[in-house]
Amino acid sequence: MNPSCSAYCVEAIEKHGSVAGWIMCCDRLMRCGRDEVAIAPSIWINGEKRCNDPVSANDFWWEDSHELK
Amino acid sequence: MNSNKTKALLIAVGMVALLEVLGPPAFSQALQIDADRQFSFAESLFSEQKYPSAVFEYQRFIHFFENDPRAEKAMFRIGESHFQAGKPNEAIQSFSELINRFPNTTLAADAFFQISRCHMQRRDPVSAEAVMHNLISISDDPAVIDRAHHRLGWIQIENGQWDKAKSYFDRISPENRALYRLDDLGRELERADALEMKDPTTAGVLSVVPGGGFLYCERYRDALVAFLLNGALIWAAVDSFDNEQYALGALISFVEFGFYAGNIHGAVSAAHKYNRAKARGFIQELKQNARIQVSAKDAGLGLSFRYVF
Numbered sequence: 001m002n003p004s005c006s007a008y009c010v011e012a013i014e015k016h017g018s019v020a021g022w023i024m025c026c027d028r029l030m031r032c033g034r035d036e037v038a039i040a041p042s043i044w045i046n047g048e049k050r051c052n053d054p055v056s057a058n059d060f061w062w063e064d065s066h067e068l069k
Numbered sequence: 070m071n072s073n074k075t076k077a078l079l080i081a082v083g084m085v086a087l088l089e090v091l092g093p094p095a096f097s098q099a100l101q102i103d104a105d106r107q108f109s110f111a112e113s114l115f116s117e118q119k120y121p122s123a124v125f126e127y128q129r130f131i132h133f134f135e136n137d138p139r140a141e142k143a144m145f146r147i148g149e150s151h152f153q154a155g156k157p158n159e160a161i162q163s164f165s166e167l168i169n170r171f172p173n174t175t176l177a178a179d180a181f182f183q184i185s186r187c188h189m190q191r192r193d194p195v196s197a198e199a200v201m202h203n204l205i206s207i208s209d210d211p212a213v214i215d216r217a218h219h220r221l222g223w224i225q226i227e228n229g230q231w232d233k234a235k236s237y238f239d240r241i242s243p244e245n246r247a248l249y250r251l252d253d254l255g256r257e258l259e260r261a262d263a264l265e266m267k268d269p270t271t272a273g274v275l276s277v278v279p280g281g282g283f284l285y286c287e288r289y290r291d292a293l294v295a296f297l298l299n300g301a302l303i304w305a306a307v308d309s310f311d312n313e314q315y316a317l318g319a320l321i322s323f324v325e326f327g328f329y330a331g332n333i334h335g336a337v338s339a340a341h342k343y344n345r346a347k348a349r350g351f352i353q354e355l356k357q358n359a360r361i362q363v364s365a366k367d368a369g370l371g372l373s374f375r376y377v378f
Contacts, residue, residue, distance in 0.1 A: 022327050023327055023330040023331050023334055024331070024334065025327070025331070026327035026328045026330070026331030026332075027331035027332070027334050027335035027338070028331075029328075029331075030291060030294050030295050030298060030328065030331060030332065030335060031288075031291050031294075031335055034288075034290040034291050034294060035283075035288040035289070035290050035291045036291075039288075039342070039346070057342075058338050059338075060341070060345075061269070061337075061338065061341040
């Protein structure tokens with residue numbers, strides 16, 4: 001997955017604070033490498049195909065739930 | 070001495086005379102570039118997709134031939150070049166300058182549509198909408214107003230706002246409905262209400278049982294992991310407290326809080342992702358089925374656009 005789980009957790013905590021960031025981190029750890037791989041878009045990094053699952057792909061609905069982003 | 074000086078003078082005069090006979094050297098001939106050649110050169114760069122160079126040459130054309138009738142077209146091309154080069158901010162500035170310098174022309178109206186397109190490329194549908202509303206308020210041309218309403222409708226489609234899109238399409242005048250294939254588009258938009266969506270609230274409520282929300286969103290492996298992990302942590306916490314290992318129980322409870330809340334957040338997020346993917350797939354299909362292709366040409370053609378946001 002891209003970014004890695006640790007990088008995802010750091011970004012989530014920096015962006016949303018320790019509590020919400022910790023919750024997002026746990027969510028990511030449960031999803032890592034499973035159904036998300038088949039659903040999320042792919043990205044090529046250093047010749048390797050990875051599932052792209054950044055923080056922005058998991059909090060887009062926080063701001064305005066009725067707009068398609 | 071005097072004879073040496075005389076000889077040197079005679080040699081110098083002879084060389085000058087020889088140069089006059091042979092003609093001036095090639096590098097002293099100035100290259101004449103007129104407006105036609107400059108504009109043609111810029112156009113060739115544009116057609117070859119050498120956009121940064123094209124911008125430079127169009128700017129040179131405008132600088133030296135600012136009163137040429139093609140100055141407006143050159144300004145439009147600068148905007149197009151910036152857009153094609155992936156610089157929407159510069160494109161917006163160029164199109165805005167055109168509108169300020171040549172208001173109420175056909176190319177000025179086209180510039181409004183290009184600015185709207187630039188805002189969509191910047192993922193700013195609000196500004197894209199605002200530009201179209203501005204155009205509608207200042208334009209007297211029914212064809213331009215219809216085109217703006219059509220663009221507004223498609224902006225709403227991109228946002229997944231089907232009802233708003235329909236309301237904009239309904240404002241298009243009857244004589245242009247066939248041109249925009251609005252009957253076909255209307256039938257396609259009717260299908261939007263039948264799209265199978267997941268309710269994020271339902272996903273959240275079902276996540277009270279760990280994994281329930283993921284199961285609802287058809288994420289079976291995530292559901293299994295959420296159920297097993299949360300189940301194990303809850304069991305471990307309860308067992309710790311039963312064995313009076315309160316510190317351990319508190320620590321496990323803290324970890325379990327994160328995973329339990331994460332299970333709820335993940336399920337709600339999964340529902341939103343599901344709905345977004347469904348809507349995007351529908352929009353792609355809509356564009357395929359309702360594609361209207363008209364190539365953007367010179368001023369006066371009107372109603373020429375290709376929907377590529």
